[in-house]
Amino acid sequence: MHLPDGLLDPITIIVLWIITIATMIFGYFRMGKMFEKEDTEKLIPYIGVLAAIIFAFQFVNYPVPGGTSGHLVGGTLVAIILGPWASVIVLFLILVIQSLFGDGGITVLGVNAFNMGIIGGIVGFYLVMLFVRLLNHTSMKKEYKLTIATAIGSYIAIVLASFICGIEIAISGTIPFEIAVPAMVFWHILIGIGEGIISALIVFYIYKTKPEFITTESMLKVK
Amino acid sequence: MGVIKKNKWPLITILIVIVTLMFVIAVGFTIGFLSEDPDGLERVLIDYYGEEWLENLFSPWVPFLSWLSNDYVAGIIGIVLSIVVLTGTFYLITRLKKKKVKQSGLIQ
Numbered sequence: 001m002h003l004p005d006g007l008l009d010p011i012t013i014i015v016l017w018i019i020t021i022a023t024m025i026f027g028y029f030r031m032g033k034m035f036e037k038e039d040t041e042k043l044i045p046y047i048g049v050l051a052a053i054i055f056a057f058q059f060v061n062y063p064v065p066g067g068t069s070g071h072l073v074g075g076t077l078v079a080i081i082l083g084p085w086a087s088v089i090v091l092f093l094i095l096v097i098q099s100l101f102g103d104g105g106i107t108v109l110g111v112n113a114f115n116m117g118i119i120g121g122i123v124g125f126y127l128v129m130l131f132v133r134l135l136n137h138t139s140m141k142k143e144y145k146l147t148i149a150t151a152i153g154s155y156i157a158i159v160l161a162s163f164i165c166g167i168e169i170a171i172s173g174t175i176p177f178e179i180a181v182p183a184m185v186f187w188h189i190l191i192g193i194g195e196g197i198i199s200a201l202i203v204f205y206i207y208k209t210k211p212e213f214i215t216t217e218s219m220l221k222v223k
Numbered sequence: 224m225g226v227i228k229k230n231k232w233p234l235i236t237i238l239i240v241i242v243t244l245m246f247v248i249a250v251g252f253t254i255g256f257l258s259e260d261p262d263g264l265e266r267v268l269i270d271y272y273g274e275e276w277l278e279n280l281f282s283p284w285v286p287f288l289s290w291l292s293n294d295y296v297a298g299i300i301g302i303v304l305s306i307v308v309l310t311g312t313f314y315l316i317t318r319l320k321k322k323k324v325k326q327s328g329l330i331q
Contacts, residue, residue, distance in 0.1 A: 006280035051309035052302045063258035068266040102289040187263035
């Protein structure tokens with residue numbers, strides 16, 4: 001879902017850059033008490049590890065039927081681990097590094113960060129929160145509730161991000177709306193399955209082995 | 224040496240993760256599990272305009288590391304860059320936030 005340069009019109013690019021920068025500045029102040037705690041330093045090297053995992057998983061494409069491929073976006077995954085506001089900053093920085101390799105354009109960095117960080121991260125996180133609350137009415141174990149909510153939330157977030165991406169392409173006049181949006185959504189309905197599975201497995205593993213790394217547990221209210 | 228000793232386990236974790244990820248990527252490509260097909264967005268653009276159009280889109284710059292044609296090397300450099308940039312950024316964020324808390328504590 002990495003938009004290249006030369007695809008979108010300047011107005012769409014500028015508007016989404018403004019939204020992304022404003023969200024990152026707002027996010028810095030809203031990032032929560034986590035980064036003010038005495039022992040936060042311990043967490044920092046693991047943020048680097050998480051970044052490496054996201055980079056690597058975005059780098060490798062798994063096959064999807066129909067002659068296309070998918071890769072993890074990881075916005076929702078990062079949001080569950082570090083919080084929704086931190087996820088936009090993490091995704092933005094990873095996208096900057098990827099653009100150095102020609103994966104995603106430089107002028108559209110703000111747009112890609114909007115799609116993957118804000119929609120994938122923040123929206124995905126609140127979707128997970130919603131599903132956790134629904135699953136709290138069941139007698140399921142906590143780790144299963146979080147895993148299932150992650151799978152569904154990250155899946156919907158990816159499909160939603162592809163829908164938004166389709167709209168951006170359409171309003172830029174690159175491809176007509178009636179072609180861009182259904183095509184983007186169609187492919188990502190398939191690709192999103194991988195996103196949901198990978199995100200859920202990683203969250204399940206961390207929650208079982210190092211639950212303190214899921215820093216949003218209290219926010220998500222997993223019972 | 225003290226810094227290394229203090230952060231022994233995080234550093235070991237980073238090394239294990241890098242090695243595991245590179246192993247997964249290498250094995251994935253070797254056994255043909257990983258795909259070189261276009262991703263969802265590229266598929267839509269190729270279906271509408273063709274591959275040549277997509278490759279000739281105007282970009283105002285040449286990506287600094289686009290000359291790296293070896294996927295494994297690009298992967299390793301990208302992973303190391305991600306660790307350095309993200310660790311550095313969040314170290315700074317943590318420092319700034321703690322400084323703010325300390326200052327507000329002094330004011331009170």
